[in-house]
Amino acid sequence: xxxxxxxxxMNMAAVTTNFYQEMIDLVHEGQIPESRIDxxxxxxxxxxxxxxxxxxNYMQNIYDPNAKVGTDEDKAKALAAARESIILLENNGxxxxxxxxxxxxxxxxxxxxxxxxVVPSHSFPRRTWK
Numbered sequence: 081x082x083x084x085x086x087x088x089x090m091n092m093a094a095v096t097t098n099f100y101q102e103m104i105d106l107v108h109e110g111q112i113p114e115s116r117i118d119x120x121x122x123x124x125x126x127x128x129x130x131x132x133x134x135x136x137n138y139m140q141n142i143y144d145p146n147a148k149v150g151t152d153e154d155k156a157k158a159l160a161a162a163r164e165s166i167i168l169l170e171n172n173g174x175x176x177x178x179x180x181x182x183x184x185x186x187x188x189x190x191x192x193x194x195x196x197x198v199v200p201s202h203s204f205p206r207r208t209w210k
Contacts, residue, residue, distance in 0.1 A: 089120035 091099055106112045128134050177183065 089123050 103112070103117075107114055107117065125134075132138060174183070177185070
């Protein structure tokens with residue numbers, strides 16, 4: 081399926097840094113019309129405007145120099161949210177894994193490397209390649 085047939089406007093979880101160059105190459109090759117990129121940019125900018133992200137005082141309105149991030153309360157809330165969102169389709173007595181159990185789990189295949197596929201890049205705010 082080509083980007084012309086999708087509603088995807090933004091790649092927020094790039095696995096590699098060459099995504100942007102690949103997109104430019106596809107435009108130059110005529111596989112993606114520049115007008116399709118323009119449509120995406122227009123929707124993205126409209127969404128940012130609607131959310132107030134382009135307001136001149138946006139950062140002043142949200143930035144709290146005294147804010148604490150990663151407190152014990154934050155961690156407890158994150159753990160509770162994770163526990164509530166877990167879906168187990170079939171157990172067969174394997175779960176929960178125990179540290180005393182010698183059972184090993186092997187993750188293999190393309191989706192397991194790099195880790196940004198399992199944990200997307202927007203989960204790593206200090207990525208050096210951005």
